[in-house]
Amino acid sequence: MLTVKVEKQLGQLALSVSFTSEGGVTALFGPSGTGKTSVINMIAGLIAPDRGRIALDDTVLFDGTARIDVPAWRRGIGIVFQESRLFPHFTVKHNLDYGRWMRGLKADPTAFAHVVELLDIGPLLARRPGKLSGGERQRVAFGRALLMRPRLLLLDEPLASLDATRKQEILPYLERLRDDARVPMIYVSHDPAEVKRIATRVVRLDAGKVVAEGGVELV
Numbered sequence: 001m002l003t004v005k006v007e008k009q010l011g012q013l014a015l016s017v018s019f020t021s022e023g024g025v026t027a028l029f030g031p032s033g034t035g036k037t038s039v040i041n042m043i044a045g046l047i048a049p050d051r052g053r054i055a056l057d058d059t060v061l062f063d064g065t066a067r068i069d070v071p072a073w074r075r076g077i078g079i080v081f082q083e084s085r086l087f088p089h090f091t092v093k094h095n096l097d098y099g100r101w102m103r104g105l106k107a108d109p110t111a112f113a114h115v116v117e118l119l120d121i122g123p124l125l126a127r128r129p130g131k132l133s134g135g136e137r138q139r140v141a142f143g144r145a146l147l148m149r150p151r152l153l154l155l156d157e158p159l160a161s162l163d164a165t166r167k168q169e170i171l172p173y174l175e176r177l178r179d180d181a182r183v184p185m186i187y188v189s190h191d192p193a194e195v196k197r198i199a200t201r202v203v204r205l206d207a208g209k210v211v212a213e214g215g216v217e218l219v
């Protein structure tokens with residue numbers, strides 16, 4: 001279970017957010033500028049809260065009082081951003097392998113083949129990111145994040161840079177990830193249709209606060 005209770009002053013915005021996620025896909029949903037990306041960055045360890053505590057199962061990732069702040073690379077959390085952020089000079093295969101290698105994990109051909117099949121990226125393995133469509137690049141980014149065997153996957157508006165047709169193409173893959181990979185996910189979006197389709201739980205944010213928590217009927 002992920003437990004988040006954080007506060008941070010972000011310019012004019014006093015962010016004060018508390019929620020839990022017990023697996024499945026929890027959507028952080030709300031209008032632009034409410035602090036969704038900042039919360040994701042705090043869970044990932046990319047920015048530090050001013051105060052608070054973040055724990056994943058029995059591991060404390062951040063505790064302001066106890067002065068615990070586990071560095072991002074040791075949190076075991078995968079993250080996919082709006083743009084795929086693949087390495088342009090690496091092939092798809094090399095990009096997919098990167099997270100595992102960075103974490104010092106042994107090569108696992110079975111897991112690799114499974115993720116390639118799940119995301120249908122076999123025909124792309126020898127290409128470089130510059131030769132892929134936006135949707136294909138995001139599928140590779142999902143694969144790269146999964147193959148580092150994360151304890152939690154953070155998805156920050158992963159479809160926002162795609163047009164409506166590409167979004168429709170990639171949504172079934174996200175559903176497969178949710179149903180097959182069994183990695184808990186936090187999914188940031190301001191698109192109600194996307195959240196309804198992917199999320200199992202919704203945390204609605206407004207002006208830096210949680211205003212509602214519950215099922216997808218909240219969107």
Ligand SMILES: Nc1ncnc2c1ncn2[C@@H]1O[C@H](COP(=O)(O)OP(=O)(O)OP(=O)(O)O)[C@@H](O)[C@H]1O
Binds near residue numbers: 030190
């Ligand atoms: N380092 C910072 N210093 C000052 N203000 C910041 C900082 N980071 C974010 N903000 C402000 O905090 C607010 C929340 O930003 P954040 O990106 O977390 O919101 P968001 O809900 O993810 O928005 P969007 O959907 O547009 O990405 C914004 O008004 C932003 O300008």
